[in-house]
Amino acid sequence: MALQTQPPRPDAPARGAADPLQQPGWIDGTRRVVDSLQNDPTVVAAERRLRCTCPCGLDIFTCRTTDFTCSYSPVLHDEVMELVKAGVDVDGVVAAFVAKHGERILLAPEARGFGVLGYILPGVAILASAGALTWVLIRRGRRPAPERGPNPPPPPLPAASQGEMARLDRALADLES
Amino acid sequence: MILLGQFAMWAALIVAVWTMVFAFSGRWRTRAEVATALIRAPYAVSACLWVASLSLWTAIFSHDFSVEYVYSYTSRNLPDYYLFASFWAGQKGSLLFWAVVLSSFGALAQAVTGARYRDLLPSVAGVTSGVVAFFLVVMLLGDANPFERLPFVPPDGRGLNPQLQNPGMVVHPPMLYLGYIGMTIPFAFAVAALFARRLDAGWIHAIRRWSLLSWLFLSVGITIGMWWAYVELGWGGYWAWDPVENASLLPWLTLTAFLHSVMIQEKRGMLKRWNLGLVIGSFLLSILGTFLTRSGVIASVHSFTQSNVGYFFLGFMIIVAVLCYTLLYTRWPALEPEAKLESLASREAAFLFNNLVLVGIAFSVLWGTLFPILSEAVRGTKISVGPPFFNRVNVPLGLLLLLLTGIGPLIAWRKTSIPNLKRQFGAPLTAATVALAALIAAGMRDGYALVALGLAGFVVGTVGQEFWRGTRARRRLYGEALLVAVARLVGRNQRRYGGYLVHLAIVVYFVAFTGGAFKVTREATLRVGESVEIKSPYGHVYRLTHLGVSQYEALNRRVSAATLDVRRDGVRIGTIKSEKRQHVDSFGRNTFQPSTEVGIMSSLREDLYLVFAGTVDLTERGSFAITVIPLVWWVWFGGVLLVIGGLITMWPRGIVVAPSIRPAATSARRAEEREPVAV
Numbered sequence: 001m002a003l004q005t006q007p008p009r010p011d012a013p014a015r016g017a018a019d020p021l022q023q024p025g026w027i028d029g030t031r032r033v034v035d036s037l038q039n040d041p042t043v044v045a046a047e048r049r050l051r052c053t054c055p056c057g058l059d060i061f062t063c064r065t066t067d068f069t070c071s072y073s074p075v076l077h078d079e080v081m082e083l084v085k086a087g088v089d090v091d092g093v094v095a096a097f098v099a100k101h102g103e104r105i106l107l108a109p110e111a112r113g114f115g116v117l118g119y120i121l122p123g124v125a126i127l128a129s130a131g132a133l134t135w136v137l138i139r140r141g142r143r144p145a146p147e148r149g150p151n152p153p154p155p156p157l158p159a160a161s162q163g164e165m166a167r168l169d170r171a172l173a174d175l176e177s
Numbered sequence: 178m179i180l181l182g183q184f185a186m187w188a189a190l191i192v193a194v195w196t197m198v199f200a201f202s203g204r205w206r207t208r209a210e211v212a213t214a215l216i217r218a219p220y221a222v223s224a225c226l227w228v229a230s231l232s233l234w235t236a237i238f239s240h241d242f243s244v245e246y247v248y249s250y251t252s253r254n255l256p257d258y259y260l261f262a263s264f265w266a267g268q269k270g271s272l273l274f275w276a277v278v279l280s281s282f283g284a285l286a287q288a289v290t291g292a293r294y295r296d297l298l299p300s301v302a303g304v305t306s307g308v309v310a311f312f313l314v315v316m317l318l319g320d321a322n323p324f325e326r327l328p329f330v331p332p333d334g335r336g337l338n339p340q341l342q343n344p345g346m347v348v349h350p351p352m353l354y355l356g357y358i359g360m361t362i363p364f365a366f367a368v369a370a371l372f373a374r375r376l377d378a379g380w381i382h383a384i385r386r387w388s389l390l391s392w393l394f395l396s397v398g399i400t401i402g403m404w405w406a407y408v409e410l411g412w413g414g415y416w417a418w419d420p421v422e423n424a425s426l427l428p429w430l431t432l433t434a435f436l437h438s439v440m441i442q443e444k445r446g447m448l449k450r451w452n453l454g455l456v457i458g459s460f461l462l463s464i465l466g467t468f469l470t471r472s473g474v475i476a477s478v479h480s481f482t483q484s485n486v487g488y489f490f491l492g493f494m495i496i497v498a499v500l501c502y503t504l505l506y507t508r509w510p511a512l513e514p515e516a517k518l519e520s521l522a523s524r525e526a527a528f529l530f531n532n533l534v535l536v537g538i539a540f541s542v543l544w545g546t547l548f549p550i551l552s553e554a555v556r557g558t559k560i561s562v563g564p565p566f567f568n569r570v571n572v573p574l575g576l577l578l579l580l581l582t583g584i585g586p587l588i589a590w591r592k593t594s595i596p597n598l599k600r601q602f603g604a605p606l607t608a609a610t611v612a613l614a615a616l617i618a619a620g621m622r623d624g625y626a627l628v629a630l631g632l633a634g635f636v637v638g639t640v641g642q643e644f645w646r647g648t649r650a651r652r653r654l655y656g657e658a659l660l661v662a663v664a665r666l667v668g669r670n671q672r673r674y675g676g677y678l679v680h681l682a683i684v685v686y687f688v689a690f691t692g693g694a695f696k697v698t699r700e701a702t703l704r705v706g707e708s709v710e711i712k713s714p715y716g717h718v719y720r721l722t723h724l725g726v727s728q729y730e731a732l733n734r735r736v737s738a739a740t741l742d743v744r745r746d747g748v749r750i751g752t753i754k755s756e757k758r759q760h761v762d763s764f765g766r767n768t769f770q771p772s773t774e775v776g777i778m779s780s781l782r783e784d785l786y787l788v789f790a791g792t793v794d795l796t797e798r799g800s801f802a803i804t805v806i807p808l809v810w811w812v813w814f815g816g817v818l819l820v821i822g823g824l825i826t827m828w829p830r831g832i833v834v835a836p837s838i839r840p841a842a843t844s845a846r847r848a849e850e851r852e853p854v855a856v
Contacts, residue, residue, distance in 0.1 A: 019797050028757075030795060033800075058417060059563070173669040
């Protein structure tokens with residue numbers, strides 16, 4: 001198929017009209033008009049707590065505003081909008097979704113029941129390890145140091161040469177690093 | 178060429194297995210010619226795998242679509258640089274890439290390791306060859322042969338996934354692979370040292386640059402991966418705690434812990450067992466990442482096609498873990514520390530706690546990644562573990578790590594006195610207080626953000642104090658100009674001051690991540706000439722006016738580009754363009770779903786991020802998602818700073834700045850003026 005080549009028009013003047021696309025077949029389908037409810041804080045807050053059922057791993061709001069090729073998130077978005085239109089609040093939307101889709105629809109498990117284990121285990125493990133480490137260090141610190149006899153006086157130092165001073169500098173640098 | 182590639186892979190496998198068997202049979206100890214052959218064998222394995230790799234590249238560039246891999250990941254109209262990168266775009270090619278780089282690293286390790294460690298080299302060759310042999314077995318006996326033929330020759334290939342057609346694809350996967358693969362060399366030396374019972378600090382010195390190199394590649398790979406996700410995927414973020422992202426973070430965390438704890442072994446002869454455990458663990462975590470990516474056991478957008486390959490990796494990981502930790506256990510008595518920790522207020526203790534937090538974060542990330550599997554096994558209920566979980570668990574740990582990053586350099590080795598602590602902590606605490614006061618005065622009220630930015634001030638204060646004192650001492654001692662003193666200070670203590678730059682980079686990352694918490698998004702549908710406004714977290718008002726949709730044909734795609742005029746607080750700052758792309762093959766047939774190319778207008782403060790969703794009723798009336806995200810630019814700057822710090826740290830000594838030599842008389846006079854420098 002021969003395609004017309006047309007450069008982008010970064011400075012195209014505003015026309016104020018909805019002109020038809022020159023190559024409508026190049027755009028897959030059509031988008032719905034965004035209304036004020038799509039940006040409604042209740043809709044956005046609820047969608048941010050719910051996971052899209054596609055493999056993206058993102059929440060519904062992020063997924064449906066990303067790339068706009070997912071076919072799952074728009075359907076889930078419609079469900080959220082219906083509930084919000086019916087006056088359901090954020091927690092109510094989330095509860096309705098969990099009732100319909102199961103716990104997997106939540107972007108993160110709730111901190112109750114088995115989910116609590118998920119949240120607290122890493123912190124508990126680190127605290128327990130830190131406590132054990134501190135205990136060991138304190139215990140070792142209390143042990144008396146082994147007794148040593150008095151050190152003999154050091155021998156007098158000879159005058160250092162230029163080469164020796166350079167070597168000393170390097171050694172000090174090594175020690176510092 | 179295909180036959181040659183197949184043959185080369187089999188030849189590499191035979192040599193690698195021979196090397197592994199003879200290295201661990203121990204016969205080389207009594208026969209010098211066998212030891213020499215073992216040391217040279219990695220070169221042969223590497224040569225064979227380069228022949229195989231060049232064969233695959235030849236098939237790719239000659240559009241030999243009879244090869245299933247070439248058909249699946251390339252097309253005739255794919256640009257050359259993406260043809261080159263398609264080598265690692267699919268599972269089979271990436272396994273061959275892994276094998277060839279690992280064999281090259283194995284050969285390089287033999288070439289550059291000094292004669293002091295020659296007795297370890299046959300065992301090192303055995304370990305690296307063993308891992309290469311495993312990859313070859315997966316490819317040749319699993320379902321992953323990159324030279325597999327189709328029963329027919331298609332006229333064109335399927336092409337490369339549009340999301341992979343980004344410059345990041347050319348750099349990000351190889352960097353990550355180099356990081357993962359580089360970890361095999363420290364692992365090989367650790368196993369060789371255990372095997373040979375040579376458990377002094379020798380193996381630690383032999384792997385110092387390798388572990389830094391691996392860490393650096395992994396850091397660069399992760400950062401470029403974040404950039405790629407940001408500019409390509411279109412969700413206005415750079416880190417989503419995806420299982421595969423997590424898999425790259427895990428070995429980075431344990432390797433970072435190792436880079437700190439190894440200093441304690443070098444200076445005090447302590448933590449020998451811990452360091453061996455960390456090196457082995459880091460290698461195993463790199464294999465775990467490969468298992469997660471390739472098994473399909475956890476859903477991820479990054480996953481390769483589900484196949485039996487993942488279970489090869491699971492089996493390999495379990496076997497290696499059992500063998501290595503058993504070996505470590507049998508050498509346990511020989512790994513007694515040479516010194517004891519003397520005080521809680523010592524740098525050793527600070528490093529220990531730093532290690533604890535780093536490994537703790539790694540554990541929490543792994544725990545969160547695997548928690549869905551555990552939950553399903555225990556409760557029979559599938560759950561999802563997404564960003565809110567990871568943020569809730571890891572943000573406090575990250576802040577604790579930031580605190581320790583600031584504390585570590587302020588405490589002396591062995592023991593610190595109270596007056597010394599007061600002297601050391603004064604400036605950093607002042608910096609933290611000033612930062613906090615400024616932020617509160619500016620109206621910031623978010624608790625986590627305040628703590629993060631206050632701690633960032635603390636760490637910057639610590640690093641600044643270290644540079645200031647070191648520079649001041651040099652200027653007094655040698656009378657050097659400021660910049661010369663800084664350069665020489667860094668040049669003569671590369672590891673220390675390069676490390677401080679890395680700490681600064683981590684601070685920059687944290688500050689940038691904090692900005693991500695304040696992003697705002699709104700959607701709008703605009704006719705040509707219509708405008709929408711969005712208020713940024715800084716209070717700026719952006720006004721975007723739809724200028725129209727252009728359609729044109731590019732190299733291998735049909736583009737519909739929406740252009741919007743942008744004004745900030747009433748002042749025009751330019752135009753922003755986002756595209757919908759439909760990729761086609763050389764016959765003009767659609768190859769993938771349409772994809773989106775985001776528009777980004779970046780500044781030091783915040784990014785304006787535009788996603789063109791599509792058009793309404795096939796007119797130029799377009800739907801858009803507009804996001805303002807603060808401080809994203811600083812993520813990339815943090816990455817650059819981290820690379821600079823890492824390069825300084827691992828740069829060969831003596832090349833950066835020549836040491837200054839002064840006359841003995843002058844040095845004696847100046848030594849009298851010397852002020853003690855806190856170390």
